[in-house]
Structures are given as structure tokens and as C-alpha cells.
Amino acid sequence: MMHKALRFPGRQRRAFSAVVDTLKHKIQGLAEKKAPQLTALRKEHGGKVLGETTVGQCIGGMRGITCMISETSLLDPMEGIRYRGRTLQDCMDQLPKAPGSKIGLPEASFWLLLTDEIPSDAEVKALNEELHKRSALPESVVKTIDSLPKDTHPMTQLSIGLLALQPTSEFGKAYRSGTLKKNEYWVYTLEDALSLVAKVPILAARIFRNVFMEGKHIPSDPSMDWAGNYAQMLGVSDDALFKDVTRMYLMLHADHEAGNVSAHTTHLVGSALSDPYYSYAAGVCGLAGPLHGLANQECLRWLKNTRQELGGKEPTVEVLTQFAKDTLASGKVIPGFGHGVLRNTDPRYVIQRQFAQDNFPNDPLVKLAEVCFQAIPPVLEATGKVKNPWPNVDALSGTCMQYFGLDQEDYYTVIFAVSRALGCTSNLVWSRMMGLPIERPKSVTLDWLSTKAAE
Known part of the structure; x- marks a missing residue:
């Protein structure tokens, strides 16, 4: 359960730095606001049904089953990930930045995730x-x-x-x-x-x-x-x-x-x-x-291989459209497109795309990725099998890194x-x-599922 008073036991009464002490008080203050909400949900609404689990979800990796708490962020199918209710573009705009930079500092997002507050420049400096x-x-x-x-x-x-x-x-x-x-x-x-x-x-x-x-x-x-x-x-x-x-x-x-x-x-x-x-x-x-995390390098490799297979041919929308169709017809996949939850272009991709277009639009792989953005979604959409044909974050992240020589x-x-x-x-x-308990979901056998499905 959440706790109403901040008490540091004897062994914790060492000299905290001011910023850690600030963080602890801010986290505790936010917890005090959240405590009544958590208590009410447990006591008054614990029996409320959030949805029905299907056989398909049970054998499909539990996808889409609403059964966890994540206070720090929430994934919206259309707007993408939100950090404490803020879109990534909000974060990019609002978070403190390094001198001369337009990029929201990631350590400032750490503060935000912990406290639900945009830190000041002084707080990020202290952090x-x-x-x-x-x-x-x-x-x-x-x-x-x-x-x-x-x-x-x-x-x-x-x-x-x-x-x-x-x-x-x-x-x-x-x-x-x-x-x-x-x-x-x-x-x-x-x-x-x-x-x-x-x-x-x-x-x-x-x-x-x-x-x-x-x-x-x-x-x-x-x-x-x-x-x-x-x-x-x-x-x-x-x-x-x-x-x-x-x-x-x-x-x-x-x-x-x-x-x-x-x-x-x-x-x-x-x-x-x-x-x-x-x-x-x-x-x-x-x-x-x-x-999971290996996808970004797979996307970069795919772009490199595609450029090589084009053999110097200009990567136009028409050329990439046919290339994408041939790739799918051969039974291969096109990495970097689609997402298990998103139903729109990944905002992380959008932000990276803008950065690339602003700073190195003529890089060969950036140019190829841009044409892919225009050509591939319609091809995927035409198959009728893809819920989200739009690019995800992995479609461009490796491309941005390789431009600066990080190609490992x-x-x-x-x-x-x-x-x-x-x-x-x-x-x-x-x-x-929040005092969340040990996680222990119930598992069942295929025979059990078959019996339930037949009822």
C-alpha cells in the first residue's frame, strides 16, 4: 500500500544529497495524492470486470489483456506513448535541454516518470x-x-x-x-x-x-x-x-x-x-x-541490403513499391513497419524523421528510408492483413545513428x-x-482450453 508519511529509518539517516531528498519528497507527495485512488479501486471496485479473456489471447501471448499497472506511461493507439500523460512531442518541447540543443534531456524524463513533474533546469543540473x-x-x-x-x-x-x-x-x-x-x-x-x-x-x-x-x-x-x-x-x-x-x-x-x-x-x-x-x-x-530490442539493427540491415539490391538505381516511390511487393511475394517480411498496439505512425518515428530531415536529409540511407515511408504503407495496407502499415521507431533509429559513424x-x-x-x-x-504483490497469473492446459471452448 502507499504510505502517508515520509519516514527515514535510522540506517537511512545518512547525509542525502539535496536532489535525492527532493526526489524522495516529490515521489512521496505524489504517492499521497494517488493513495486514495488506489485504496478506492481495491476496496470499492476490485470485482469490476475489465474485459473477457479469449482463447486467442490465452494462446497468443496474452496480447491485449488489461491486467497490469504502469503509473509512469500509457500507450495510446493513435498518439503513441505518453509519459505521465504527456505526448513525446510535449516532452520534447517541455523538458529542459542542454545548452544550444532542441532535444528534451532523457534524464529530465526520468524525473518526470518518477514525480509527474517537468523538472526545472536547476533540478536537472542537480540530478x-x-x-x-x-x-x-x-x-x-x-x-x-x-x-x-x-x-x-x-x-x-x-x-x-x-x-x-x-x-x-x-x-x-x-x-x-x-x-x-x-x-x-x-x-x-x-x-x-x-x-x-x-x-x-x-x-x-x-x-x-x-x-x-x-x-x-x-x-x-x-x-x-x-x-x-x-x-x-x-x-x-x-x-x-x-x-x-x-x-x-x-x-x-x-x-x-x-x-x-x-x-x-x-x-x-x-x-x-x-x-x-x-x-x-x-x-x-x-x-x-x-x-524486441533487436529490431532496430534488423531494420538498418534491411535498408542496407535494399540499397545494395537496387544496385545504384534511384530509390523512387515506384521502384520501392515494386520492391516491397516482390519482398512480400517471396515470403519475406519488411521490418520497421507495423506495431502491436499503435494504429498510426509511431510518434517516435515522426520525431526522428524530422531530426533527420532537418540535419542530414541527403544521407543515402535517410533518403531511402524517406521513400520507404511513402511507398511501403500502401503496399502493406493492400494486403488486408496488416492492422498498422505505418513505420515504427525502429524504421529510422539505426539510420540516424549510422550517419554519425555508429554503424556497429x-x-x-x-x-x-x-x-x-x-x-x-x-x-x-x-x-x-504502491505495494504491488508478486505477479502470478493463472495458466491452463490445452485440454482445459478445449473444454472451455466447447461449453
């Missing part, structure tokens, strides 16, 4: 300072990552690194002490969330430099914003726009309600009171799947994971604040 203080990797973790074979997939390395960080969990330490109370769970989860978010770009950059840059590392710059610093540590481009495209990517991918594989897995593991390091490491393993496709999902840490850990904080 960045706090994250930098927490960002150093333990030497044991550095040795673990540096010892891995360089042909180990970057996502495997990231999950190993997150688990290697687990011994630093404040939640884990407090729970093992035997004196941790339920109304303290969220406080320690927030501590871990802040530290995990602080460390994950440092860890991810180290993996990148080990695998692709012969282990030559670029030190973290504590004067920079969270996402800009990550871009600088990758070291693939000195162009200021690369920092902006990184900020944009990390903000747009930060959260996507709780039903997708990485968010759901993180929530599920966390519901067992596994700490955020255990929980998000599990989520990262789900994100590595070809049907196996690394793209790691960048996704750096971003999604913001939403997944925010959700963990709120799951513990």
Missing part, C-alpha cells in the same frame, strides 16, 4: 551532478567486463555487467539485514534506481570501446549531461549533433508502459522483491530478443537498454511504493 557522483564502476566490475572475450555479444556483456553490480544493491543489503520494513521498500529501490541509471552508460560505453575500439577508453566528463556524456564516451563522432541524436534516442526509448518484454520482465522479477540489478538484468535479456549494429540494442533503464527502474520504484 546530473548526483548521477555523476554515483557513476563509477567498482574495480571488480571493470575487471569482469574487461576479461570477457571480445566476440561475446554486447548485450550478453551488459547483462553480465549488471549482475556484477548487484552486490552494490542498497535494497539487497537492507533486505538481508532482516529489519527492512515494507514502507521502506520504495526508498531503497529508488537508491538502486539512481545508481543503476548512473552506472549503465559508463558500463555500456566500456563494452563498446572494448569490443570495437581496442579497449581504448574515453573518461567520463562530470561537467556534461547524462546522455551527452554517454555519446562522448562512445567516441564515434565529434559532431555536436551526435550528442543530440543520442539524447533524442534515449529520451524517446525511455519508457513504453509495462507490457513489452523488457519492462514486463523487469516488473515480474521485481515483484518477487529481487533488487533492481537482478530485475533489470533479466529485462535486458528479454530486450536482446529478435522480436550489434551494439544498437545496448543503447536501447541504456535508455529503457530509465522507465524500467522508475516503474520498480512505483511498484514498491
Whole structure:
């Protein structure tokens, strides 16, 4: 249950930084507003039926079953993801920005997801300072990552690194002490969330430099914003726009309600009171799947292969229309189009498309992607089999990255994971604040389903 008073137990009365103290009071204040709503729903409407589960949903991955709470964001079929009720364009416009940038800072979206407030410039500056203080990797973790074979997939390395960080969990330490109370769970989860978010770009950059840059590392710059610093540590481009495209990517991918594989897995593991390091490491393993986070690199590969197959032919709408028809006729799929929930062009794609058109419209792959945007949806729509023929976020995200020299496709999902840490850990904080129980859905056999279907 949510708790009405903010009390820090004796072992928590260490010197909090001002920004962490502010965050805790803001989260607690929001919880106090939400508590009556949650209590009423439990007591007065707990028996209200939200919908009927079908046999198709049961055997189709539970798609569309309304059965989870995600306070941080909600996916609207027409407008896309909303962070605390705000569209991504709202976030882009309203969130604080780095000097000279037009991109809403992703760490500011972290504040928004936690507190339902747009932070001030001063609050984001203080948050960045706090994250930098927490960002150093333990030497044991550095040795673990540096010892891995360089042909180990970057996502495997990231999950190993997150688990290697687990011994630093404040939640884990407090729970093992035997004196941790339920109304303290969220406080320690927030501590871990802040530290995990602080460390994950440092860890991810180290993996990148080990695998692709012969282990030559670029030190973290504590004067920079969270996402800009990550871009600088990758070291693939000195162009200021690369920092902006990184900020944009990390903000747009930060959260996507709780039903997708990485968010759901993180929530599920966390519901067992596994700490955020255990929980998000599990989520990262789900994100590595070809049907989830791997999609962005698949889209870039498809664009590259398409350009090669065109053999220098100008990618006009007519040419791409026929190419798309031939692709479908051969039994192949066209990645980057369609979405399990959206019924409109993904706003994340729209924002990236505008960025690309404003800054590098003549890049060959950007030009090809633009023609695909015009040619492919009508082809998919004409099949009568596609509910949403419009492009999703993956159709352009890799294309924007490769323009600046980040063309190591196996690394793209790691960048996704750096971003999604913001939403997944925010959700963990709120799951513990709301006192959500361990998740344990009922499963049935095919024989049981057959019997019910025959009734």
C-alpha cells in the first residue's frame, strides 16, 4: 500500500544529497495524492470486470489483456506513448535541454516518470551532478567486463555487467539485514534506481570501446549531461549533433508502459522483491530478443541490403513499391513497419524523421528510408492483413545513428537498454511504493482450453 508519511529509518539517516531528498519528497507527495485512488479501486471496485479473456489471447501471448499497472506511461493507439500523460512531442518541447540543443534531456524524463513533474533546469543540473557522483564502476566490475572475450555479444556483456553490480544493491543489503520494513521498500529501490541509471552508460560505453575500439577508453566528463556524456564516451563522432541524436534516442526509448518484454520482465522479477540489478538484468535479456530490442539493427540491415539490391538505381516511390511487393511475394517480411498496439505512425518515428530531415536529409540511407515511408504503407495496407502499415521507431533509429559513424549494429540494442533503464527502474520504484504483490497469473492446459471452448 502507499504510505502517508515520509519516514527515514535510522540506517537511512545518512547525509542525502539535496536532489535525492527532493526526489524522495516529490515521489512521496505524489504517492499521497494517488493513495486514495488506489485504496478506492481495491476496496470499492476490485470485482469490476475489465474485459473477457479469449482463447486467442490465452494462446497468443496474452496480447491485449488489461491486467497490469504502469503509473509512469500509457500507450495510446493513435498518439503513441505518453509519459505521465504527456505526448513525446510535449516532452520534447517541455523538458529542459542542454545548452544550444532542441532535444528534451532523457534524464529530465526520468524525473518526470518518477514525480509527474517537468523538472526545472536547476533540478536537472542537480540530478546530473548526483548521477555523476554515483557513476563509477567498482574495480571488480571493470575487471569482469574487461576479461570477457571480445566476440561475446554486447548485450550478453551488459547483462553480465549488471549482475556484477548487484552486490552494490542498497535494497539487497537492507533486505538481508532482516529489519527492512515494507514502507521502506520504495526508498531503497529508488537508491538502486539512481545508481543503476548512473552506472549503465559508463558500463555500456566500456563494452563498446572494448569490443570495437581496442579497449581504448574515453573518461567520463562530470561537467556534461547524462546522455551527452554517454555519446562522448562512445567516441564515434565529434559532431555536436551526435550528442543530440543520442539524447533524442534515449529520451524517446525511455519508457513504453509495462507490457513489452523488457519492462514486463523487469516488473515480474521485481515483484518477487529481487533488487533492481537482478530485475533489470533479466529485462535486458528479454530486450536482446529478435522480436524486441533487436529490431532496430534488423531494420538498418534491411535498408542496407535494399540499397545494395537496387544496385545504384534511384530509390523512387515506384521502384520501392515494386520492391516491397516482390519482398512480400517471396515470403519475406519488411521490418520497421507495423506495431502491436499503435494504429498510426509511431510518434517516435515522426520525431526522428524530422531530426533527420532537418540535419542530414541527403544521407543515402535517410533518403531511402524517406521513400520507404511513402511507398511501403500502401503496399502493406493492400494486403488486408496488416492492422498498422505505418513505420515504427525502429524504421529510422539505426539510420540516424549510422550517419554519425555508429554503424556497429550489434551494439544498437545496448543503447536501447541504456535508455529503457530509465522507465524500467522508475516503474520498480512505483511498484514498491504502491505495494504491488508478486505477479502470478493463472495458466491452463490445452485440454482445459478445449473444454472451455466447447461449453
